[in-house]
Amino acid sequence: MNWRRIVIFLFVLVLLIPLFFRGFDNKSSSFVFKATPEAIAFERMLTTEEMNADLIQLEESIKYTYPMALGRMPEYIRQAIEEAKETISKPMPLYKFSVIVAQMLSQLNDGHTYHFYMAHGPEIPYVIKIIDDKFYILTSPKKANDGKEILEIGGVSMQTIFNAYKAQFSAENTYWTYECFERRYIELEKLQELGAELTSKGGIEVKVKDDKGIKTIRLSQEDYIYDQFTDAQRFKVLYPKYDAYETVTGRANSYSFSIDKNTNTAHFVLIECLYDEQYALFLKKMFDSINQAKIDNIVVDLRGNGGGDNQVAYAFLDYLSDSKDQMPVFDGNVYVLIDHASFSGAVNFATLISDRHIGIVIGQPSGGKPTASGEVKAFVLPNTQLEYNIATKFAQRVDTSKNEEDALYPDDQTHYDIWDYINQRDRDMEKVMLLIKENEN
Numbered sequence: 001m002n003w004r005r006i007v008i009f010l011f012v013l014v015l016l017i018p019l020f021f022r023g024f025d026n027k028s029s030s031f032v033f034k035a036t037p038e039a040i041a042f043e044r045m046l047t048t049e050e051m052n053a054d055l056i057q058l059e060e061s062i063k064y065t066y067p068m069a070l071g072r073m074p075e076y077i078r079q080a081i082e083e084a085k086e087t088i089s090k091p092m093p094l095y096k097f098s099v100i101v102a103q104m105l106s107q108l109n110d111g112h113t114y115h116f117y118m119a120h121g122p123e124i125p126y127v128i129k130i131i132d133d134k135f136y137i138l139t140s141p142k143k144a145n146d147g148k149e150i151l152e153i154g155g156v157s158m159q160t161i162f163n164a165y166k167a168q169f170s171a172e173n174t175y176w177t178y179e180c181f182e183r184r185y186i187e188l189e190k191l192q193e194l195g196a197e198l199t200s201k202g203g204i205e206v207k208v209k210d211d212k213g214i215k216t217i218r219l220s221q222e223d224y225i226y227d228q229f230t231d232a233q234r235f236k237v238l239y240p241k242y243d244a245y246e247t248v249t250g251r252a253n254s255y256s257f258s259i260d261k262n263t264n265t266a267h268f269v270l271i272e273c274l275y276d277e278q279y280a281l282f283l284k285k286m287f288d289s290i291n292q293a294k295i296d297n298i299v300v301d302l303r304g305n306g307g308g309d310n311q312v313a314y315a316f317l318d319y320l321s322d323s324k325d326q327m328p329v330f331d332g333n334v335y336v337l338i339d340h341a342s343f344s345g346a347v348n349f350a351t352l353i354s355d356r357h358i359g360i361v362i363g364q365p366s367g368g369k370p371t372a373s374g375e376v377k378a379f380v381l382p383n384t385q386l387e388y389n390i391a392t393k394f395a396q397r398v399d400t401s402k403n404e405e406d407a408l409y410p411d412d413q414t415h416y417d418i419w420d421y422i423n424q425r426d427r428d429m430e431k432v433m434l435l436i437k438e439n440e441n
Contacts, residue, residue, distance in 0.1 A: 042095040042118050050383035051088040051097055055081055058101065058388070061379050066113060067394040068373070080104045095120040098386055102168040105388060111343060111368055112376050114170035115388035122224035123185035124153060124206070127237055129421055130178045135162070136418040137208070138182075139237055145217060147418050148208040153186065154196025155205075161186060164194055173406040175340040176367035185225060239304050255279065257286045259293050263433060264440075266290045269301045273308030273345035280315060287319045287328040296332040297436050300353070303337050303363065303428070307344025313352055320358060333439065334359025337428045338410060343368040348395075351408050355398035360435065363414055363428045365407040370397040 059081055063073045084100050095118040102117035128150070129138040135150045135158040150158050162181055169180040188196075191204070198204055199218070206217040254272035259265075268286065290298065300316070319330050336350045336359055343366065351370040353359045373391035380387050396403055412435075414427045 042093065042098075042120050044094045045091050046088075046094055046097055046384060047091055048088055051092070052085065054097075054101075054381040054383050054386070055084060055088075057379075057381055058104065061390055062105075062108075062113075065377055065390045065392055066108070066110075066373075067391060068108075074108075077104065077107060080107050094118070094384055094386075097384060099168055101381070101386055101388060102170070106168055106170045108170065109172060110373055110391055111170055111172045111176050112373050112391035113389060115386060117168055119184065119187060120189060122188045122221070122226060124188070124191075124204075124219070125185070125223055125225045126150070126206075128182055128186070129418060130162075130182060131416065131418060138418070138421060141223065145208060146422055148210045149418075150206060150208055151214065152207040153204060154191050154198065156191060156194045156196045160194060161191065164190060171367075172369040172372055173365070173367070175365050175407055176343065179340045179343075179367050188224060255282060257289075259289060259295055261293060261295070263436065264296050265432070265436065266293075266295045266298045267301060268298060270305055270312070270346070270349075272305060273310070273312040273349065275309040275311040275315065279312065283315055283319060284328070287330055290330060291328045297432075298330065298332060298334055299429070299432055300334065300336045300349070300359075302342050302346040302350055303339040304341045305343070305346035305349075306341065307346050307348075307368070310345050310348050312345065313349035316349070317352060317358075333436070335432045335435070336361045337432075338363045338366050338408065339428075340364055340367045342366045342408075344374060347372075347408055348397075351397050354408060354411070355402075360412065361408065361410040362412045362431050362435075363410050364416075365409050365413070367407070369406055370408050371395070371400075371403040371405075 059073060059078075062077060063069050064071060068074070081104060084104060087100060088097065098115070098118040102115045105113055105115050125141050126137045126145070127139040129136045137145050137148050137150060140146055152158065153161065165181050165184070165186075166177050169177050171177040171180060188204070192198070196204065201220065203218060203220040203223070206219060208215060208217055254274050255268070255270045257266055257268045260267070266286070266289075319328065320334070321329065334353060336353050338346070338350050338361060342350065342363075347366045347368040347370055350361055350366065354361050355370075373394045375391065375393045376389040377392050378387060378389055412431055414431055416425075416427055419425075420427060
């Protein structure tokens with residue numbers, strides 16, 4: 001008889017295991033997320049005392065670290081903290097407190113002072129691209145809905161969804177807000193907080209539009225995903241030709257160059273601004289090759305570059321002057337490519353070339369301001385162990401008359417539609433080739 005009990009027990013266990021990971025409450029008609037083991041920490045309940053203590057450290061670190069605070073807490077941040085203290089009057093899970101921290105830091109409107117809040121639970125399986133204030137599906141499972149415009153999810157408009165996420169992003173301009181939104185999958189729990197309606201089996205309806213009209217896509221529980229979209233994954237989606245790119249910081253070389261004698265062009269791709277001896281040697285090799293091939297045009301590709309060490313830019317600029325001996329000097333035409341994902345050190349790189357009138361900037365407005373704070377310092381909140389960064393220095397661009405500009409605006413802006421991204425059309429390089437031909441004629 002014992003073996004029969006064992007068989008029955010194992011059969012019941014097999015049935016119950018999936019419910020540990022995800023479940024559905026038929027009475028309330030709402031999806032109930034059951035944490036996977038790696039997500040258990042996100043759901044740890046915090047006491048009011050723990051959260052209050054962490055908010056005190058957050059306040060002090062802003063007050064004495066942030067360059068624009070100068071030992072005095074900005075009034076609107078103080079007010080935000082007081083409002084947060086009212087919100088945490090009762091215990092709450094860690095992931096919700098993470099959102100509160102992100103929202104408070106976002107009010108500084110500084111892309112270098114931020115907390116990446118914890119993604120939680122099931123997510124909608126679409127990578128979103130924002131174009132002309134409209135929301136498109138860049139990638140979807142089996143590419144079934146690529147290119148379609150999303151209008152609503154669960155009856156909630158995409159603009160409402162975007163506005164809810166926007167409050168959690170630390171950004172200096174709208175372009176970086178777009179970038180932050182595009183880097184995340186949309187969470188089901190966030191949709192429910194906004195009033196999204198689920199189907200009787202825990203799925204959700206997505207209203208989309210294409211050239212054939214408006215239709216409804218019905219997602220089931222099995223369609224949801226649980227993996228946060230990483231920067232490296234998104235880079236591969238938007239810049240598939242850079243197939244050597246592995247992770248944001250894990251690649252051996254974050255730069256490369258190629259020479260095309262037919263177009264009289266050198267293409268310098270810089271994925272990250274990482275300066276070291278290897279980069280210095282790379283620059284010398286690149287300019288030696290350019291001069292030996294008698295190339296007259298160089299394209300500095302900073303698209304997707306999130307920044308880093310400003311020395312990367314200064315080392316490059318040394319090769320555009322004769323200030324140093326035994327250095328191959330380049331005196332040809334310089335073109336710089338940027339987009340909404342160009343940030344921090346990459347923006348400084350492009351701005352130096354623009355403000356000094358060394359070259360022509362092509363592409364889309366940058367995600368960061370040219371005159372902005374930087375050089376972040378990392379902190380960890382003592383009770384929740386949440387990590388966040390605060391800028392420590394403030395720097396102005398070369399042309400201080402443009403300090404108030406919220407982005408580096410290209411000399412020649414390009415426009416992409418969703419199918420350009422999907423089909424990997426490079427309108428920026430097309431524009432460069434056109435300008436080179438015009439210069440030669």
